Amino acid sequence: MANADTKLAAELETDADRYPDERPEILLEAADAWQRAGRSDRARAILDELVEGGGEYGCDARIQLADLHLQAGDTMMAYAELNTAAKDHALGERQCELAAELLAAHGDLDQAARWYDRAAARLTDEQLDALRRGDKWPTIGTTIMLRNRQQVRQRLGRSPDLLDTLVPELTDPEKPTTAEDVLDLMDSGFIPRQTRMLTFRRDQRRLAQQQWPGVYDQPDDEYYAAAEHRWREVRDGGVPSITVVAADVDDLIAFARLHGGSPTDPAIKRRYCETAPDRVTIDWPPERNAACWCGSGRKYKKCCGRPWMNGKSPSSPR
Numbered sequence: 001m002a003n004a005d006t007k008l009a010a011e012l013e014t015d016a017d018r019y020p021d022e023r024p025e026i027l028l029e030a031a032d033a034w035q036r037a038g039r040s041d042r043a044r045a046i047l048d049e050l051v052e053g054g055g056e057y058g059c060d061a062r063i064q065l066a067d068l069h070l071q072a073g074d075t076m077m078a079y080a081e082l083n084t085a086a087k088d089h090a091l092g093e094r095q096c097e098l099a100a101e102l103l104a105a106h107g108d109l110d111q112a113a114r115w116y117d118r119a120a121a122r123l124t125d126e127q128l129d130a131l132r133r134g135d136k137w138p139t140i141g142t143t144i145m146l147r148n149r150q151q152v153r154q155r156l157g158r159s160p161d162l163l164d165t166l167v168p169e170l171t172d173p174e175k176p177t178t179a180e181d182v183l184d185l186m187d188s189g190f191i192p193r194q195t196r197m198l199t200f201r202r203d204q205r206r207l208a209q210q211q212w213p214g215v216y217d218q219p220d221d222e223y224y225a226a227a228e229h230r231w232r233e234v235r236d237g238g239v240p241s242i243t244v245v246a247a248d249v250d251d252l253i254a255f256a257r258l259h260g261g262s263p264t265d266p267a268i269k270r271r272y273c274e275t276a277p278d279r280v281t282i283d284w285p286p287e288r289n290a291a292c293w294c295g296s297g298r299k300y301k302k303c304c305g306r307p308w309m310n311g312k313s314p315s316s317p318r
Contacts, residue, residue: 009033009042011288015301024050024057031064040068059088059095063102070106082111086118093122097145100152109156116149120163131166143168144237195234196243197284198273199227201295207249215264224294228304231284244282244293245273251280 012030016023027046034043047068050061062085069078082099085091096119104112127142146167153164200208202220209216218226231242252263252272261268282293285305292303299305 003037005033005037006039008288009037009039013046015288024053024055024060028057028060028064031061035068035071040072044068055090056092056095059085059090059092060098062088063095063098066099067102070102082115091118093119093145096122097148101148104148104152109152113149113152113156113158116145116152119145120149128166134168195239195241196245196273196276196281197227197231197234198245198247198269199293200249201246201293203295204247204249208247211249211253212264224304227294235285242284244284245276246280246282246293246295247272247276248280 009030012026012033016026016030019026027050031043031046031050034040034046044065047061047065051058051065062081066078066081066085069075069081082103085095085099096115100112100115100119103109103115123142131142131146146163150160150164150167153161200216202224205216205220205223216223231244235242247269249263252269255272256263256265256268259268259271263269284293286293286300288301288305289299292298292300292305294304296303
């Protein structure tokens, strides 16, 4: 594994030079890979470079440096980095949440609560209004953050405050098999340990469009960008294992006939996804140099895994 991480880290540094507009984001990935490879010295050098560059990614790098120091047992340096980050004008809700999660994982619940409060203080009126209305898609990340904040506060024995009342109650979840299932669960504060996502690779999607005109009318570029974005939302929400089920049109039709339903029925597609054999599944995300999950024939890093895809928020895949 160390050799694989070393190779990945070196490739990421090369990519950072090739894609200067995405350099900071790629270097953060490289630092993480170097750390996994046991090269904390190289990881710290990269993070120091990002800190010097300042801005949002400089804040990210400080949080990551704090993590490295805590793993090395250097608590004083870790908290020094976090204290500096707390005063940074570029500090945002996401960095506050990352710091809170880091501190909670290391058992400092009091400081974790402080960082969650910093994250909550950065919520906009629009986000708070969406929470009050119970809107799902716009508030998934916010709900997860507030759920984690609530749990830390409960462990500290603190009484519920106004923000705690905006967190939806946990429901008894069914087995999630689509992005929508998972995002609905995450909206209620439940983080599943694994999930399957049904999709069509490019050749099969063309067949699906011919078989069911009007059902899969979203342009391919939008469809695959939307799927990638939603899966990243699921991953960033804390789901550790995502499996893509590449549907075969003929198999889906045969499955629907066997079970007395329509191939376009969400319940049939969910059941198909649950029972699909390993030969049609893909662990997501693939390695950067592996074939892209969408079936384009290109490497993942050159296709759906391009660094700039992270910032896109396309419409939902159909």
